[in-house]
Amino acid sequence: MKPFKLIALFFAISLAFVSCKEEGCMDKAADNYNEDAKEDDGSCLFSGCMDETATNFDAIANVDDGTCTYAGCMDPDGKNYNSEAVEDDGSCMYEGSVVFWWTQATASSMTAQNLNSLDFYVNDTMLVNVPTTVSWADAPLCSVTDVMVKVQNLGTVKTNTLSYKFTDPNSGQNIFIGNATFDANTCNDIELTR
Numbered sequence: 001m002k003p004f005k006l007i008a009l010f011f012a013i014s015l016a017f018v019s020c021k022e023e024g025c026m027d028k029a030a031d032n033y034n035e036d037a038k039e040d041d042g043s044c045l046f047s048g049c050m051d052e053t054a055t056n057f058d059a060i061a062n063v064d065d066g067t068c069t070y071a072g073c074m075d076p077d078g079k080n081y082n083s084e085a086v087e088d089d090g091s092c093m094y095e096g097s098v099v100f101w102w103t104q105a106t107a108s109s110m111t112a113q114n115l116n117s118l119d120f121y122v123n124d125t126m127l128v129n130v131p132t133t134v135s136w137a138d139a140p141l142c143s144v145t146d147v148m149v150k151v152q153n154l155g156t157v158k159t160n161t162l163s164y165k166f167t168d169p170n171s172g173q174n175i176f177i178g179n180a181t182f183d184a185n186t187c188n189d190i191e192l193t194r
Contacts, residue, residue, distance in 0.1 A: 031063070055087055077158065077185040094154040096182030097142040100164070102192045107135040109194045110175070118166040118175055122150045129169060142187035149187075150180070158184040166192065 024037030030044035048061030054068035071089040072082030078092035100120070102110075110118075110132040120127045130148055140147045154160050159181060166176040176192045 079185075090156075093156065094158050094184035095151060096154055096159070096184055097149055097151045097187045098164075098180040098182055099140055099142045099144075099187060099189045100148040100150075100166075100180075100192055101136045101139055101189060102194070103137070104135040106192060106194045107132055115168055115175065117169060119169045120148055121165045121167065122152075122180070123162045123164075130166070139189035139191065150182075152182040154182060154184060164190075 022034070022036050023039045023041040024034030025032050025044035026037050026040040027033060027044045029046070031047050032043065032045045045063050046058070046061050047063045047065040048058030049056045049068035050061050050064040051057060051068045053070070055071050056067065056069050069086040070082065070084050071087040072085035073080045073092035074085045074088040075081060075092045077094060079095050080091060080093050115132050117129050117131050120130050127150060128148070134146070136147075142149045142151070150162075150164075152160065152162065161179050161181045164176075164178060164180050165174050167174050175194070178190070180190055181188060
């Protein structure tokens, strides 16, 4: 019986020794550092931003804490405005619109001169042939269909001035000619009178 008691005693001492070796996270920088741990069990947790596209990406983070910050276009006038951006990276791109219009009186004046349609150009590029019988009481919105509107990509500048003209397709005579200012995120209007 003595050998059995000796084995039982050895087993009890081993069990007590093993239970004294507490496992846990031993990295002091971890969120769940356990100062009583005697053996690192690989359970360390590091909170931080885990999105590699964020400005504050943390390569050691293994728990996303929702603190990611992003660079981007911070100007609400930009086409690519990013409401989550906290750092402007100079990537803002702009777009502006101009709507051209005329009243019934101008339409009547043109049809009385046998002008049934006009070719509409911006910077010498023809956009569309417009019937002169169409008219508006007030400046239409740029978003309205069947209006003479030019949407211009402004690139990284917030304003640009371009030339326009409306030409008689039969004679080539310029009926309306001028310059239009395109402003970022804005619909400007130009009334054409005759």
